[in-house]
Amino acid sequence: DGGITQSPKYLFRKEGQNVTLSCEQNLNHDAMYWYRQDPGQGLRLIYYSQIVNDFQKGDIAEGYSVSREKKESFPLTVTSAQKNPTAFYLCASSIMGGQYSNQPQHFGDGTRLSIL
Amino acid sequence: GEDVEQSLFLSVREGDSSVINCTYTDSSSTYLYWYKQEPGAGLQLLTYIFSNMDMKQDQRLTVLLNKKDKHLSLRIADTQTGDSAIYFCAETLTDSWGKFQFGAGTQVVVTP
Numbered sequence: 001d002g003g004i005t006q007s008p009k010y011l012f013r014k015e016g017q018n019v020t021l022s023c024e025q026n027l028n029h030d031a032m033y034w035y036r037q038d039p040g041q042g043l044r045l046i047y048y049s050q051i052v053n054d055f056q057k058g059d060i061a062e063g064y065s066v067s068r069e070k071k072e073s074f075p076l077t078v079t080s081a082q083k084n085p086t087a088f089y090l091c092a093s094s095i096m097g098g099q100y101s102n103q104p105q106h107f108g109d110g111t112r113l114s115i116l
Numbered sequence: 117g118e119d120v121e122q123s124l125f126l127s128v129r130e131g132d133s134s135v136i137n138c139t140y141t142d143s144s145s146t147y148l149y150w151y152k153q154e155p156g157a158g159l160q161l162l163t164y165i166f167s168n169m170d171m172k173q174d175q176r177l178t179v180l181l182n183k184k185d186k187h188l189s190l191r192i193a194d195t196q197t198g199d200s201a202i203y204f205c206a207e208t209l210t211d212s213w214g215k216f217q218f219g220a221g222t223q224v225v226v227t228p
Binding site: 004006031033040041042043045048050058090092094096102103104105106107108109110112 | 204
């Protein structure tokens with residue numbers, strides 16, 4: 001079955017540590033997205049990528065980094081510069097239709113990150 | 117600028133209809149979406165409507181769009197306990213390269 005796989009489901013970070021969240025999709029989607037979800041605040045866009053080897057900052061990119069070396073994969077690194085990383089992180093993907101794209105986004109099951 | 121607003125909480129009795137409301141500010145929205153999120157899970161696409169439509173029905177779900185007032189609603193008929201979840205409204209804009217603007221979500225609690 002096609003879908004989006006996020007791993008791990010739960011992740012703990014120590015002070016000063018970088019951690020990487022995995023997102024893999026087998027939907028053959030061009031675009032991939034990372035969101036952060038905090039209680040009562042909805043989803044905020046961290047980074048997005050429309051094509052391999054290209055990505056753009058979203059609304060809250062500071063303290064995060066991404067790479068897009070393969071179409072199927074879009075890992076997110078939460079760096080030590082992110083002082084409040086505790087949140088639920090969601091990865092999504094969609095068919096890319098260009099500047100006027102309006103394709104639905106499909107989501108993984110999320111990774112919950114906490115500070116030790 | 118873009119903004120999507122929803123009420124934060126809705127309580128409904130099992131068997132009744134639920135109506136979840138959403139307002140958006142950007143008139144250049146093209147598609148408007150409803151997603152459902154169960155505890156500890158990702159978002160599940162429920163339905164979406166193109167901005168030149170007034171209504172869309174899909175089994176127990178009815179989406180109403182009032183473009184003049186920039187108001188979107190999702191009606192769930194015969195609400196069941198399995199409908200308890202957070203519901204998100206989202207919009208895409210005409211030149212956003214597929215980016216979404218999400219509301220904060222409405223927590224729906226279904227009571228027996």
